[in-house]
Amino acid sequence: MAYNIAVLPGDGIGPEVMAQALRVLKVVEEKFGFSCNLTEGLIGGAGYDAAGHPLPEETKEICLKSDAVFLGSIGGPKWENLPPELTPELGGLLALRKLLNLYANIRPAVIYEELKEMSPLSERILTDKVDFVTVRELAYGVYFGQPKMLEEDEAFDTMRYRKENVEQIARAAFDIAMKRDKRVTSVDKANVLSSSKLWRRVVEEVAKEYPEVTLNHQYVDNAAMQLMLNPLQYDVILTTNLFGDILSDESAAICGSLGMLPSASYGESISLYEPSGGSAPDIAGKNIANPIAQILSLAMMLESSFNEDAAAKAIRDAVDKAVTGGQRTGDIACGGKSITCSQMGDILCQYI
Amino acid sequence: MAYNIAVLPGDGIGPEVMAQALRVLKVVEEKFGFSCNLTEGLIGGAGYDAAGHPLPEETKEICLKSDAVFLGSIGGPKWENLPPELTPELGGLLALRKLLNLYANIRPAVIYEELKEMSPLSERILTDKVDFVTVRELAYGVYFGQPKMLEEDEAFDTMRYRKENVEQIARAAFDIAMKRDKRVTSVDKANVLSSSKLWRRVVEEVAKEYPEVTLNHQYVDNAAMQLMLNPLQYDVILTTNLFGDILSDESAAICGSLGMLPSASYGESISLYEPSGGSAPDIAGKNIANPIAQILSLAMMLESSFNEDAAAKAIRDAVDKAVTGGQRTGDIACGGKSITCSQMGDILCQYI
């Protein structure tokens, strides 16, 4: 039995960190006795340059035929001034989210004890280990809500939720909380927005299906503040598409190194896995990028899409060992000695 | 000649910090030779308790007849479960914003060198003085955009901007930048939202009227990150109603003490001044709240509504002197010796 994986390296550092993740995949395939069929596709600027579109037809087909999509990263200054529908972000990533109906974006925020000084937060705030997950609604809300209008003198977007959209994302969050500390913080703006009032009501209904999980609510402005003043309070943050965009980036900033943070985007049948950070065009092609975010995204894929929990755990343990042992790419070296992207790959393969 | 000021102490610590600000006002009136007619009105929970509404008719009249509105703070657990239109927030503050057509919310973010350790950010980030201003659009966007709908199975809000709305707030921001370091960062989500595309285009047009001011754009998710990683980069942040709600609270969190941060909300004829922080019901009535935010809001009023620049400067200088001299209410004492709310009032009156 083999898993079919669509591999989309994308732009910037995407190809080089992807290469290391695929080496790690080879190692765990052998060690844990499963196998993967990899089919590579073009996306983002790479898709535009080679095939005239950031999400070429061929890539769509590869993705739709796969069991999971493994993405590097997209975008860069080269493609910034294209018409919106041809940009890597809108024409590539957002279109792919729509194509696969990805409804939940899962972004863990973790600060390793050894990397505390990478965080912009002071020691006074980081008295314990920051470790929470943001569950962002990804398929609806003001991103995709219709109607939208853009005219010379006026423009609008519609922030729309149906009950079933909220139920679906809320269940995803509560399911995750059941495997963690059983606490969900739902973030909305229910004191002002109608869509947030619906959101809050439906989240409360779904909570009844999970009597073991504690639910509390925060307004988004307060959450933006609390994330800085007391990030330790969170276990699972459940929020809307737009608020999740903002808060998950703030959460990533708290952690200090984007190069360490993976993400998963759940679809109904096919899910997508990618690093939280961007394509970092300034360091692309130099073999100095941190491959850990890509490699931890692989672990999320093995666990969530293929139930290969042991392989996922082996990868995470290897990363822990490397970080604890002082193995550092430039982004997390804090001025100390650093190793290259492929050396980090070597070490992780060896540790597994 | 006398200025007519509507004084709305409101809830929680509102009345006690307002009392200190009014003492300071008396002192500067005498010293700088102007006079004020104060008319007190009920708002928020206080309005609801005494008159059945968080913005009683009488208060509306007082405000509409005034030259400026001086507000304490509103809200508290006691009134949280009222129907939305009767809550202090929606029925009081938001209704007042609408009544006075307050279109720009101005919130300075400043970290005093002496209070650096109050900030949740590490020393590594705070290598220089944080000092920027958020200019938040306050009368339109998804807060007030029509239509809105809330039904059993579906709800939506409309994030709507007209060209003239954006022009008005952009000019407010550029005018402020002209008196500062002449740099504006406009924050939007123009890679996804139609309303943000209009926003960006209009901001660029307005920028042409201010050739001396440098304009750059950030997406809101990036701004939420940059505020933590490099808050020193900002001079004036110009943003929408919803993004401003989130980012100005994040900015306040960066500063570490809400008790120090004033705000102004500009209307076309009548403007409103209030502390950035909340009503802090937990410490209300104990004479331990920090009155500085209220007193600096007074300085903003004297300057912006009445052109009493010398009086405003005297107040700010007194606050600087107090903070530099180690005079601290409990919230900024960092574990050291603290004085009461009214003692801080005494000291500031004396310094002026």
Ligand SMILES: CC(C)[C@H](C(=O)O)[C@@H](O)C(=O)O
């Ligand atoms: C690139 C952009 C459209 C995207 C978003 O806003 O969702 C990105 O910021 C993200 O968070 O994945």
Ligand SMILES: CC(C)[C@H](C(=O)O)[C@@H](O)C(=O)O
């Ligand atoms: C109380 C609430 C309606 C208000 C807002 O969202 O504007 C508050 O958060 C603020 O920032 O003044």
